[in-house]
Amino acid sequence: MSRSVAVLQLGGCDRCAFQTLAVGGLDGYELRSHSLLPSLPGPESVGHVDVLVVTGAATTDDIQRVQGVDYDILVAYGTCPVTGGVFGLARQKGADIIALADTIDVDTAVYGCPPSVEQLEAALDGGPGERRPLCETCERTMKPERMGQIVRPLSVPAPSECMNNQGIPCSGVVSLDCAQRCVDFGAPCRGCVPSVADPSASMIGYFGSLAADVDVHTEASEWTTDMLGDGPDGITEGLVDVVGTFFRFTLATAFRLPGRQPSAGSLHADIMVGRPIEEAPQLAATVYGLDGISVCLNLVEAYESAVGIEPSPETVALRGRLREVQRVLRELRGAPDLERYSEAVAQARAIGGNDVMSNVFFGGFRTPVKASDAPYEAYAVPGPVEVRAVRGEASDDFTKVSFTTDENGLIREWSCEL
Amino acid sequence: MIVVFMCEHCGQGAANTAGVLRMEYDPRISIVPVPCAGRVGPREVLTAINNSAEAVSVVGCCFGACHYSNANMVTLRKMKIMKKFLQEMGYSMDCVTMYTSRAAEGDTALGDFEDVAAKADGEDCLGAARVE
Structure with missing residues (x-):
């Protein structure tokens, strides 16, 4: 008999939620409900399920949402539902983000930001491995x-x-x-x-x-x-x-x-404000999820033009390829499709290193790019990034980023239109 | 409650001397004996704060007089990181402090106690935040 599974996406970036679409294709599991699939009923109206998978960052109200589902086993997928994850940083500005595992017993916690589909399968089969x-x-x-x-x-x-x-x-x-x-x-x-x-x-x-x-x-x-x-x-x-x-x-x-720092206006701004510029590209790629590539690149390009860094032609070309991937990911937001998503993420990883664009930096890429035939010197990071107070703004087909930094290179204002 | 970790050499020695001399100090101060200031780290500080401490302090031996090489100087760096952490969270740096004392002089411990108690009453300190 197959085990029934419901997936409940709370808040956050949607990456883990996309990966959990894999449950629909697993032998021995029946996907009864999924937050990204409006064709399926909500988790509270499908009756008893064997496994409830929660993804994303929780607020206080989400405790009731989880408790409203009738389940045997609770799997927290991704770091967010377990510890509050990267969204927990917004607590510095007093935002309501909680660690769900502090309130509700989690049977299996699959850490990772994001983890991989293989780890989800292992978790459903009994443990994170x-x-x-x-x-x-x-x-x-x-x-x-x-x-x-x-x-x-x-x-x-x-x-x-x-x-x-x-x-x-x-x-x-x-x-x-x-x-x-x-x-x-x-x-x-x-x-x-x-x-x-x-x-x-x-x-x-x-x-x-x-x-x-x-x-x-x-x-x-x-x-x-x-x-x-x-x-x-x-x-x-x-x-x-x-x-x-x-x-x-x-x-x-x-x-x-x-935290008692004043709120910066939105959950994402609360996370970004106060972070140093050298950490910001990766952080932006993390918290903006499926729009992360665009926000990360806009941030990098805005700061580059503000401090006068000229990226090499190969760097620009590789960023262009990343934006092509971004186009696919943007299309998937309205029509979730795991196969296309995995394909796009694999292409992004071949250039940006991983899901959260760790390889992307100011002026170039930190390490050799798998998907490039050019010698590494053609797109390497030219040198240390200069830290100073600037106002940066950049946009592409997907997002528009504007921010200011202080003299230590810490982000002081942040806004991003999706 | 103000949690003060005191090393068993200079810290507790000075507190004992103060006790023998019947010196009075703030009743909110709760002394946690530790073998060395080096025993105290961010984990102890966060545990105390998460369990309602108004302020956390570490009292070790004077600089250069640590009984375990230079462990007090190592903890000094960790406490500075915790001070910066609290400041970034919007609280006063004064909620985490680190002092030294001399076992033979009770008033060195008393000075530490008076200072930590005065600082714990500050506007942005943890105690004030909990009352709000």
């Missing part, structure tokens, strides 16, 4: 040495040395191998698949130990003792965005109080 620690599978060499200073990843990190040794925080040490593997594309891991119970605290502990030689501000107290000071030092200059660096996927679980 074995995953190895990311560092074990990483090609970079880790040395038992402290860092000299904390470094912002404004250029492409040296390819053979552990990024933490180079002074760039990389959460690979508290993470498991995943479907995106940002570390393979010159981008530090931000920990979408944690290997420990409290990844953010563990990572800060680890990184803080490595940073034991970094300059820190201290002062003498009036009662003649030494104490930690609040002034700027090597720590605050190197770590311009502690929230986005160490709490990228865990803010909703790791810190229970709502």
